[in-house]
Amino acid sequence: MGSLNSPDYICAPFKFNLGNYIETIEKGADTLVQTGGLCRLRYYGELQSQIIKDLGHDVRFVTLAQGALSKPVNLYQSFKEINPALSLKQIGATLPMVMMMIETMDKVEDYVRKNSGFQNSPGNLEAVREDFLQRLRLTDSKKEVKKLYKKTTENLLDIPLNKPTNPIRVGIIGEYYTIMEPFSNHDIEKELAKKGIVVDRWINLTNTILRKDWKRKKRIRHYTKYSMGATSMFTVDQALRLAKQKYDGIIHVKSFGCTPEMDAMPVLQNISRDYKIPILYFSFDSQTSDTGIQTRLEAFYDMIMMRKGGLL
Amino acid sequence: MKTAYLGIDVGSISTKAVIIDQDNRILAKDYLWTEVNPIGTVKKLLQSLSRQMDRINKSQPPESYQVQSVGTTGSARRLIGSITGASVIKNEITTHAIGTISRHPEVRTIFEIGGQDSKIILIENGIVVDYAMNTLCAAGTGAFLSGLAQRLNEKVEDLGEIALTSDNPTRLAARCSVFAESDMVHKSQIGHSKPDIIAGICQSVVTNYLNNVAKGKRIFPPIIFQGGVSKNIGVARAFTEATGHDIHVDPDSHLTGALGTAILAKSSENRQPFDFQISEADFQTKGVNCEKCANHCEIIRVYRDKELIDAWGNKCDRGQADIFTE
Numbered sequence: 001m002g003s004l005n006s007p008d009y010i011c012a013p014f015k016f017n018l019g020n021y022i023e024t025i026e027k028g029a030d031t032l033v034q035t036g037g038l039c040r041l042r043y044y045g046e047l048q049s050q051i052i053k054d055l056g057h058d059v060r061f062v063t064l065a066q067g068a069l070s071k072p073v074n075l076y077q078s079f080k081e082i083n084p085a086l087s088l089k090q091i092g093a094t095l096p097m098v099m100m101m102i103e104t105m106d107k108v109e110d111y112v113r114k115n116s117g118f119q120n121s122p123g124n125l126e127a128v129r130e131d132f133l134q135r136l137r138l139t140d141s142k143k144e145v146k147k148l149y150k151k152t153t154e155n156l157l158d159i160p161l162n163k164p165t166n167p168i169r170v171g172i173i174g175e176y177y178t179i180m181e182p183f184s185n186h187d188i189e190k191e192l193a194k195k196g197i198v199v200d201r202w203i204n205l206t207n208t209i210l211r212k213d214w215k216r217k218k219r220i221r222h223y224t225k226y227s228m229g230a231t232s233m234f235t236v237d238q239a240l241r242l243a244k245q246k247y248d249g250i251i252h253v254k255s256f257g258c259t260p261e262m263d264a265m266p267v268l269q270n271i272s273r274d275y276k277i278p279i280l281y282f283s284f285d286s287q288t289s290d291t292g293i294q295t296r297l298e299a300f301y302d303m304i305m306m307r308k309g310g311l312l
Numbered sequence: 313m314k315t316a317y318l319g320i321d322v323g324s325i326s327t328k329a330v331i332i333d334q335d336n337r338i339l340a341k342d343y344l345w346t347e348v349n350p351i352g353t354v355k356k357l358l359q360s361l362s363r364q365m366d367r368i369n370k371s372q373p374p375e376s377y378q379v380q381s382v383g384t385t386g387s388a389r390r391l392i393g394s395i396t397g398a399s400v401i402k403n404e405i406t407t408h409a410i411g412t413i414s415r416h417p418e419v420r421t422i423f424e425i426g427g428q429d430s431k432i433i434l435i436e437n438g439i440v441v442d443y444a445m446n447t448l449c450a451a452g453t454g455a456f457l458s459g460l461a462q463r464l465n466e467k468v469e470d471l472g473e474i475a476l477t478s479d480n481p482t483r484l485a486a487r488c489s490v491f492a493e494s495d496m497v498h499k500s501q502i503g504h505s506k507p508d509i510i511a512g513i514c515q516s517v518v519t520n521y522l523n524n525v526a527k528g529k530r531i532f533p534p535i536i537f538q539g540g541v542s543k544n545i546g547v548a549r550a551f552t553e554a555t556g557h558d559i560h561v562d563p564d565s566h567l568t569g570a571l572g573t574a575i576l577a578k579s580s581e582n583r584q585p586f587d588f589q590i591s592e593a594d595f596q597t598k599g600v601n602c603e604k605c606a607n608h609c610e611i612i613r614v615y616r617d618k619e620l621i622d623a624w625g626n627k628c629d630r631g632q633a634d635i636f637t638e
Contacts, residue, residue, distance in 0.1 A: 295403040302402075306409075
């Protein structure tokens with residue numbers, strides 16, 4: 001539905017967003033929110049609200065893009081626009097809890113990602129995660145979130161793992177939306193885990209929004225001098241970390257036509273050469289075939305096995 | 313009895329099969345156009361290989377060869393692997409690398425251009441260290457050459473020889489096959505000769521390959537050029553000119569994938585005597601949509617003489633539950 005009403009050359013996240021908007025309108029939503037960001041995303045709100053208007057839907061469209069991230073006051077104004085009854089006090093009470101929820105979710109996800117491939121019967125870790133997410137919806141204080149996290153950790157650690165001492169480790173880096181939305185990257189993390197691989201993904205809300213890292217620029221200055229926007233600096237920084245930590249391979253994902261990530265690719269090639277770490281590049285559009293991805297992923301896995309001396 | 317191994321490479325345009333012995337020597341081989349009928353083509357290939365093996369077995373009594381395991385590769389590897397009971401079903405990047413390394417252990421770079429795909433594989437000390445494959449576009453592959461050959465009213469097999477007669481290749485657009493064709497028509501209308509244009513086409517295949525598939529990769533000799541397009545001597549010459557290195561084309565360069573998967577089948581522990589009679593059996597496939605959720609995964613069921621022998625295509629456990637129940 002998104003692709004049908006989007007310009008063909010726009011990046012896939014735009015299409016997914018638009019499709020989701022139309023679905024929510026059909027289910028009765030009257031206010032849509034677009035966050036904006038640090039690349040073309042900043043302009044998406046404008047374009048999407050226009051397309052939705054042209055389709056004949058009369059809804060309120062709030063774009064948080066206009067300077068919202070730099071000035072908290074603007075952010076507050078935008079929230080007010082969505083819900084006039086909202087008070088500063090309410091935000092003050094809720095925000096820390098929301099932040100904690102995000103951190104907790106990311107921690108649980110990270111553990112599942114790194115260990116999913118080593119369960120005796122697949123799906124156990126995922127079941128705990130599902131249960132955790134269901135319960136998280138019902139929490140309404142920091143204390144409850146904390147308690148739930150403790151219980152979840154116990155449940156996760158209770159699941160027996162069959163992990164070799166030196167498992168294959170692969171890091172995933174790349175563009176914000178594609179990397180975090182499993183449908184748009186064809187469940188790449190699940191596919192890797194199925195092969196018994198530790199999957200590392202640094203990009204999540206905690207690391208990119210809640211925390212600031214002032215040393216990043218210095219760490220990567222040997223490879224890149226100027227910021228190329230959006231997630232490109234994260235990409236370079238994380239590729240360098242994975243290479244230094246002697247990971248077996250890196251997978252770079254982006255939506256087709258994502259300019260900041262495309263700019264980061266030559267830098268990644270330099271890192272790949274200097275540290276002799278293989279990098280597989282994927283570009284996803286809204287209708288990429290599964291087979292092609294499977295072929296390349298399988299070959300990547302074989303290549304790592306060959307390097308480790310285990311294929312023939 | 314001596315053991316042998318069968319490797320089948322079912323590509324989009326052509327299907328290749330080899331039988332190798334314990335020392336990776338090719339005993340029997342053949343090559344056919346797939347013509348959008350992978351099962352029928354594989355049956356025909358198996359008949360041909362079976363005849364070749366019979367001849368070898370008759371001429372070298374008393375010990376005869378018996379195929380003990382099968383490997384498949386290429387885009388129809390899953391389907392053909394299923395009907396041949398293959399013990400190895402492997403992607404074409406890995407099998408091409410393994411096949412080439414078995415013949416040329418010193419290789420550093422493999423250029424591969426097939427019917428609809430092209431790839432580059434970089435090798436160090438007999439180990440794959442990097443690779444890339446074309447995405448989203450098949451300009452500059454065998455399909456591109458076939459299309460233009462038809463337009464020129466020449467056989468695609470002859471293009472290479474014709475190209476060699478030219479010493480002034482025409483410059484053609486290489487990015488997109490449709491634009492390359494309009495460019496070709498335009499150049500012919502302003503007076504370029506046919507051999508020059510054909511040589512230009514060969515060059516544009518190379519330009520396209522080096523700029524898209526091999527983009528950003530460091531190319532070291534020895535270089536092996538393979539896949540169907542490697543049979544085109546004009547493209548091979550253009551590669552030599554563009555890279556400044558010798559380009560080696562193996563006489564069996566189109567069989568490398570089949571050879572690689574046969575070698576993998578050899579190292580597989582899963583063995584059972586292969587019966588060439590399957591080329592007589594009747595195979596049917598049926599695609600059905602799983603109705604368990606909104607994703608509607610397409611499930612493929614394969615029948616041998618009306619009996620369901622394999623099924624796949626579901627993405628989740630809900631579909632797996634009754635994938636074999638009709």
